[in-house]
Amino acid sequence: MHEAVQHPILQHKLSYLRDKQTSNKEFRELISEITMLLAYEALKNVELTPVTIETPIASMTAQRVTHDIVIVPVLRAGVGMLNCLCDLIPTARVGFIGLYRDHDTKLPVEYYVKLPPVANDPIAILVDPMLATGGSTIAAIDLLKQEGFYNIIIVSIVSAPEGLEAVENAHPDVRIYTAAIDDCLNDNKYIVPGLGDAGDRIFGTT
Template sequence: MTDTPAHLTIVDHPLVQHKLTIMRDKGTSTAVFRQLLREISQLLAYEVTRNLPMTTTRIETPMQEMDAPTLDGKKLALISILRAGNGLLDGVLELIPSARVGFVGLYRDEETLQPVQYYFKVPEAMEDRLVIAVDPMLATGNSSVAAVDLLKKSGATNIIFLCLLASPEGVATMKAAHPDVPIVTAALDESLNEKGYIIPGLGDAGDRMFGTK
């Protein structure tokens, strides 16, 4: 796991990087892309949940009683930034099935590159939960900033942003707006093109996941 800079964590595990390479390939089918996204999301979730608070509970094994480690506090909240966020959400939920789930509906205006909100529904008691916001692409950062704005307005104070790919521009935009929100990603790519897509990237994650254009 590589830190570059302090608020950004790049998960450089060989399995993560190998799966990401296959996902980048334009010849990879929709079905394979979707499956790889689910698999890679679990590997990323493993890292993003590394520091969850722990306590102990008294149990009885077949051999004897013991104080065994267990997660502490309220169930964490997974927030999918629609629509592409659902691809990451599915994999993380398999790993943490007891998590509460919310959705932020945003789409990017192709002319202004600014986010437009169309849906927002999150769990209660957000202030007491670790909130993991998931979206495969941190491109311009505008939609991500808007989503985190909404999550903070709902009471969330402990937020991590989990993405598959990030651009330097998006990381800088997020840091400027929300320096208290760490970013975990599989790769920091080179730049954005004139249309706001990550280069070299993997195209539009939602289109590749759902087979749309």
């Protein structure tokens, strides 16, 4: 299942994220802001548990999140989405999956995996700014499931229809939240119109 979030403020910020004139600093800030907006939508169905608290005025029953939440950025571009999610969910734990796309085969190559232990039926939020062919996303989901993470949400800012289809065919149980579904992939498997290489624009390595 995938959902393209159409909130006007999100779409406004996305227009600046795509713009090639946007500086690296602005790009990083926009990545964080858009990620935060997507996360609100992605976590809208998280279960809550009633707890009794004391306000300065009286006792009351409030609601708190029951699930353990694990944020998993796909290195390296996914790191640009991490800090804002840690601010939003301070109790979240963090794992990392390192994948790169082979320039010749266009297939994902794993080079680093570090995940926290599974506890309390965790929600894993897999973050990567771009969902292009879906190969890296599928590989990351495979790794998460091998480690016992089965409740998986993907937050990706720009997606290609080819990638969405591939991920949904491989893992129909995974929910995908994106800010945009673009036209297609070009011959080099880049998203069109896209926003360029997110990692290069985050880290200034262009």
